[in-house]
Amino acid sequence: MHSVVEEVTQKIIERSHVVRTLYLKHIDKAAEQGPHRSTLACGNLAHGFAACSTGDKADLASDKKANIAIISSYNDMLSAHEPYKDSPVLIKAAIKAAGGVAQFAGGVPAMCDGVTQGQPGMELSLFSRDVIAMSTAISLSHNMFDGGLYLGVCDKIVPGLLLGALSFGHLPAVFIPSGPMTSGITNKEKARTRQKYAEGKIGRKELLESESKSYHSPGTCTFYGTANSNQMMVEIMGLHLPGSSFINPYTPLRDELTKAAAEQVLKFTALGDDYRPLGRVIDEKAIVNAIVGLLATGGSTNHTMHIVAIARAAGIEVNWDDFDELSRAVPLLTRVYPNGPADINHFQAAGGMSVLITELLRGGYLHEDVLTVANNRGMADYSQEPKLIDGKLVWQKGPEASLDPEVIGSLEKPFAVGGGLHVMHGNLGRGISKVSAVSEDHQVVQAPAMVFDDQDEVLAAFHRGELERDFIIVLRYQGPKSNGMPELHKLTPLLGSLQDRGFKVAIVTDGRMSGASGKVPSAIHMCPECEDGGPLTKVRTGDVINLNTQTGEVNALVDAAEFAARQAEPNSAQEHHWGMGREMFGAFRVGASSAETGATNLFDEDNLFCRVDRV
Structure with missing residues (x-):
């Protein structure tokens, strides 16, 4: 090993x-306890196989x-x-x-x-x-x-x-x-079409035609x-x-x-x-x-x-x-x-x-x-x-070696010496960054923060032309307890478009990105999340942030005493707890654990399903 x-x-x-x-x-x-249906009362078992064929009923009754x-x-x-x-x-x-x-x-x-x-x-x-x-x-x-x-x-x-x-x-x-x-159209072609739509260069008809050729x-x-x-x-x-x-x-x-x-x-x-x-x-x-x-x-x-x-x-x-x-x-x-x-x-x-x-x-x-x-x-x-x-x-x-070294490499010729997922840490908390799809020249970004509490606000700012610059999006209140931690892949085409035009861009969030998100550097799943008073709530638009996915560091370059003294800003976004069934998931939001502990409310925080006093 x-x-x-x-x-x-x-x-x-x-x-x-x-x-x-x-x-x-x-x-x-x-x-x-052995075959579990053997412990059922006759009435229980009869209910359990009532719809079965005569032969299956006999088999299930016999426990054989x-x-x-x-x-x-x-x-x-x-x-x-x-x-x-x-x-x-x-x-x-x-x-x-x-x-x-x-x-x-x-x-x-x-x-x-x-x-x-x-x-x-x-x-x-x-x-x-x-x-x-x-x-x-x-x-x-x-x-x-x-x-x-x-x-x-x-x-x-x-x-x-x-x-x-x-x-x-x-x-x-x-x-x-x-x-x-x-396989449908190439992923590169699909991504290019999405960016064109985000830039307003094509309409919905062209975008839907492209998407339908991909998901077909x-x-x-x-x-x-x-x-x-x-x-x-x-x-x-x-x-x-x-x-x-x-x-x-x-x-x-x-x-x-x-x-x-x-x-x-x-x-x-x-x-x-x-x-x-x-x-x-x-x-x-x-x-x-x-x-x-x-x-x-x-x-x-x-x-x-x-x-x-x-x-x-x-x-x-x-x-x-x-x-x-x-x-x-x-x-x-x-x-x-x-x-x-x-x-x-x-x-x-x-x-x-x-x-x-x-x-x-x-x-x-x-x-x-x-x-x-x-x-x-x-x-x-x-x-x-x-x-x-x-x-x-x-x-x-199977084959002894890759049949296409451009798709599957080897130990002698890997695509990178590391696996491409880094833990991020610093005065903005602790999170995850996927660097395997980010080109080396984009893996370190230092730029002013632009703070948002809703992904639709980011889209609106893009369409108003306010993102024509170097920046790091700080998208807050996207964690499990806040709004269920939706994926933010909707932002990928516009951020990718700005990156392609030469701007230095990145995103830091307590939310998550899609498994399809790639070339834009990020620090995601940031903990503690904003709903728990995480440090992203203290970031202000204009603060310079250094995001270094190579070293795993993400910091607001603000005087430590000043940053510590700042009050957490509340969530300014519209209500996310009602409509489309969201009102039924309040208990899930309240009980959700941190992203690092699985973002779940299925387990007791002390030790999982199996607390000592239950076994």
Whole structure:
């Protein structure tokens, strides 16, 4: 193992010992009860299988066959989730043929940040993750199941499903992706059109035509944002079948992988002799592997919150210092938009996850000795890729090296020596910066602050011509407790436009940017957030700010005594707590933890799900 990876892993193990022990005690106790429907009263069980066929009723009554829960994010409005339409039929048939039973246990909501970007609905986005986690728990709470299959793809859906599944960590779990849509117009062309629209050079008709050529068919978006970072993360943690993340929907291979995933989870239930509960698969090493994968691919900054929350759900305590230490050791091995011109289909064609994992294992950056849902348990299985040969699904050794070095690099020739996520710190607080997509000449910005409390105010200032200068946007009151921490990707085209015209621009905020945001330097997720009196509330327009993403420093260059004496400015923005359903999420806002602790209200602040007095 690489020494830094080993050291960080050991720190996490030691830091997490007490709570992890409690979590494992909790899931072991649940596992001891055996097939859970055997504990149900007859009336309970009769309700549980009333709609089943006669044969399935007999199987479920006998406790001899495993019953697998299907939990899906299917809807037919959103491209990434539409391919799950036929999955339950495929899964049920495959499980029946393999000697089990499957029931559709429940659906979870799936919203699209691409639809809600810049709209009031985006203020529900982050909290939808916790709603999905709770919906997953409700789906499993009928106590009918021996394992679970989880169908989800996009931004908050996969983390939410995993959070919920970990509360039932005694059950084995396999996650099933839907796959990316085929490639449309290039990401460079799409970004150029967006900037033209932001500058007023083209109209809505031209912009919509461009967007429709980019987002054009079933499947996930093809840029490397949070959705595709999710798929990488789940595979590198060993919860997907090897090589299954980026196979396009509605292809024979995709369908065979779905059926194979269904068959696989049957092997791992407590009824067999190869029990692999989810809570044992997700351990400290799996979490470190997820962080390493995120850094090596220049993945979405949203995962600096999601991975923390997922770890906490498994009794593992991870913080941003772990990300920072690993980022300075893990090389950047991929160039996929917004980190480069290629899309996720180009990544797959260059060798995909098998080549990436092979390289990371070769350098000692991944823990190989982990429990997975692959046949031979360890991460080495994930250097294989699936193939259909004469209609039969097989796994073969993937390419030894990248098939396109412009998309997937090597340890000898990485795209950067570090992973491209830095922890930011200074008198403005503590946050995150993604530097993998920012050119070196833009990684340090010193300029006067322009303070706003609403992203629409920034857009209005741009259209009034007030941003024709060097500046650092300070966008306040965008944290979880303030307005649900919406993504601020709406600002990317206009800031990118100003940067292209030679101005030095950046953004500092307690909010978050999209996984698609790239070339503009930033310090995001700043803590403490403004609603908690964070230091961004003391910044005034005209204060000079130094943002150095290379050293991880973000400071207002104001006399320390003067800055300390300043009073926090209140939120000047319009009300963000009513309309579009936001009024129902008051408890989520009030109870949300900091971005560094996962921006969630699912856990007790002292030690997660498993307080000592509850176990």
